[in-house]
Amino acid sequence: MRKDRLRQYVQIALAALVVVTSAMGARVFWEQSALNAARSTGETRAELVAQTISDTIAQNTHFPLVLALDPDVQAVLGGSSDPDAIDVLNRKLETIEASGSPAALYVMKPDGHTIAASNWNTEGSFVGQYYGFRSYFTQAIAGGEGTYFGIGVTTGRAGYFIARAVGGDRPTGVTVAKIEFDDLEAIWARAAEHIMVTDENDIIFLASRPDWKYRSLAPVDETAITRIQSTQQYAGTEIEQLRIEEHSSDGGQVWIEGLPANGSFLRQTVHIPELGWTVNQLTDLSSVADASRDGTMIGATGSALVIAILFYLAQRQRSFAMERTARAELEQRVAERTSALREVNETLHIEVEERRRTERELRSAQNDLIQAGKLAALGQMSAAIAHEINQPLTAMRTYIATTRVFAPLGDTGAVLDNLEKVDNLAVRMGRITSHLKSFARKEGMGPAEVISVDRAVQKALDLVDVQLQTEAITIRTSIIPAFTLGNDVRLEQVVINLVRNAIDAVSETPDPIVELSMRAAGERIFIEVRDNGPGFDLAILETLFDPFVTTKSSGAGLGLGLTISYEIIREFGGSLRAANRPDGGAVLTIELLAANQASPALQSEVAGNG
Incomplete structure (x- = not known):
């Protein structure tokens, strides 16, 4: 007995171990599969964002070059101070900007002052403004072209600036196209995506969340801060570090300030080498947690089901063996007691017949007693019921007598009214007598x-x-x-x-x-x-x-x-x-x-x- 119980304990322990192992294995498999899917989706999305930014800039790169070759631009920068020529250039820049994608187009003199701009007739016009401190201007004067991302000093709107020098070794001016990414950021926000683009100093300048912008992912050294402040790249904004919590040893799974609390996100980056920018894509890993939970449940349930089936089959085999043994023993016992039971059966048959006869007599007597009770009740109620029926009969005779009077007179209304009253009284008596007939009927229980x-x-x-x-x-x-x-x-x-x-x-x-x-x-x-x-x-x-x-x-x-x-x-x-x-x-x-x-x-x- 103790050995059987010990064997059962060992089997239960092994089954529990198999269930736990299967649950953990399924959890790892499902979790890894969901993580790979999230990683693939996030990588594709990050590359798409990087390609979109590159394409947006590429679509506007030609504007400064075309303007640098434009005769009107060269004439104004060549020394012409004719107001009409400058007005013509302003209107031309306005037309080009309206038909293209740049946020603004403008022309700067060698001293850094703007002489013409596409927004010449707006409140935040660039005309007359000094941007000589901007790096895109100094780069274009020094090397023929320059690029720069920063917050506009005049408009306060961030954008990417592309500049081209006008002239040969001694530039007569610079043409500039400004590109803004507000529409792209709005698309990210509407899609509920978590995207941020950082510069070479890990400072976020494009993001799906406004509260992330102009904050850094890592400490910024003093040299970079001094350079940013001198060029007013971020318009005097104080750069604060964004709080980040790493949830994995490799830093791939993080939580960043502003995201839902207690969440975990997969961080993937794509570098844009020609710009020096980095796209950071954050993918919600709640689906990975769900997959881990589902995998655990499926693994445990599946293994438990298999074990239950195996236990059932084993128990069934044991039951079949025990049943065969019991059947053999039972057949032997039945053979031994068949003769004795036959004699007892004959005696019981006689007793059963006697009991059935007695039961039939008892049932008949009971039914007679019940019928007697019903008839007794009817007898006690008969006087009142007779009185109840006699009243409608008397009323019916009265209505019939009056009908005989009204009929010869042609009073149809009175005749019909009396007939309806007679009908109602007949229905009333019919209901009482039908109840009496059904109640008085003798019947068995059935x-x-x-x-x-x-x-x-x-x-x-x-x-x-x-x-x-x-x-x-x-x-x-x-x-x-x-x-x-x-x-x-x-x-x-x-x-x-x-x-x-x-x-x-x-x-x-x-x-x-x-x-x-x-x-x-x-x-x-x-x-x-x-x-x-x-x-x-x-x-x-x-x-x-x-x-x-x-x-x-x-x-x-x-x-x-x-x-x-x-x-x-x-x-x-x-x-x-x-x-x-x-x-x-x-x-x-x-x-x-x-x-x-x-x-x-x-x-x-x-x-x-x-």
């Missing part, structure tokens, strides 16, 4: 069927309504639609018994009241009959449903009504309870099983209880 509880209750109330009116008893009802399995006539008999008992109980009570209510709770239906009479004697409350126990005066009853009602409800699979009300009077509660169009399980339960 198989249980779905019946309408509220309909049976209402028919029972119709039969006792005359007695209630005759004895001036107030009846209060609350009936809801409900179904159960049983026999509707027998349920009517039970309700009539309970209501008539309540009528007898309040016969000597001032302002007598009988209440009948229905309610449903879960799979149960409750019918309660309450009265404001004296209630039950506590001495007989526990034996109230025993045969020949009655609370009525001597000779008023045999004490079988509640016993019959109790047996009928028990055959329905329900129960009947009696109690005294706290505020006086008695209450009898019928509890039945609810049925939803003949549930097979419910039929089986009722059959078992019967």
Whole structure:
């Protein structure tokens, strides 16, 4: 026994180890697959951003060169101070800028002052401004061309400047095209991407988030800060370092200030060598975490399922072996006891037949007793019912007599009105007599069927309504639609018994009241009959449903009504309870099983209880 238990413990430990190993292996595989996918997507996106920036600049590189060769530009820089010539040049620059993609085009004299610009007629015009301190100007004067990124001194808008010298060894001026990337940054922001472009000093000058701009990814040395301040590259903006948290040893997974808290992002860079810029692409790694979790669950679930199948197959083989052994033993035991059982079986057969005969006699006697109870109830109600039928008959004779008077006179309206009244009275009598016929019919219990509880209750109330009116008893009802399995006539008999008992109980009570209510709770239906009479004697409350126990005066009853009602409800699979009300009077509660169009399980339960 101890060896079997030890073997089970070892098997469980090995299964747990396999599940954990599979979960970890699947987690690593799924996590790595998701990380590779994120890395590939981020790398492609970063290269696309770098290519877009390069293409944007390349599309505007020719503007300064074309302007440097333009005769109007050369004429103005050659010494012509004719205002009309400068005006013509301003308008030409404005036209070129409007039809192209540069943010601004302007022409500078050798001393660094702007003589003409495409924005000549705007509030932030470059005309007359001095930009000789800008590196793109000094580079163009010294080497023929120059480039530069910075915040515009006049407009305060950042852009990339491309400059060309006009003339030969002794330049007569410089032509400049300014390119802005506001539209590109807006596209990044709308796409909810995390992109930043840094210069050679790791200072961010383009970004999808405005709060990242002009902040550094690493400390900037004093020499670079001095150069930036002297050229006003970032218009006097104080360069602060952006807070970065590294989540991996190689620095590839980071969190950067401004991103969602507790997040981790894959940082990938693409260098643009001709510009000295670096594109930083940040890819959200939440999908990697989800993939890691999913991989763990799939690995653990898959291995657990395989282990469960193996255990099932092994257990099944063991069960088959045990079953074969048990079958052999059983066959031997059956062979030994067959002869003895045969003799016992013959004896039991005789006893069963005797019991069946006795049960049939008992059932017949019970049905006769129930029928006698119904007929007794009809007998006690007969006078009141006869009175109830006699009144409509008298009224019908009166209406027929008046109809004979109105008919010869041609009073069709009066005739039709009398006929309608006669019809209503006939319907009323038909309803009473139909209830009496169905109630008085003798029938066995038969198989249980779905019946309408509220309909049976209402028919029972119709039969006792005359007695209630005759004895001036107030009846209060609350009936809801409900179904159960049983026999509707027998349920009517039970309700009539309970209501008539309540009528007898309040016969000597001032302002007598009988209440009948229905309610449903879960799979149960409750019918309660309450009265404001004296209630039950506590001495007989526990034996109230025993045969020949009655609370009525001597000779008023045999004490079988509640016993019959109790047996009928028990055959329905329900129960009947009696109690005294706290505020006086008695209450009898019928509890039945609810049925939803003949549930097979419910039929089986009722059959078992019967």
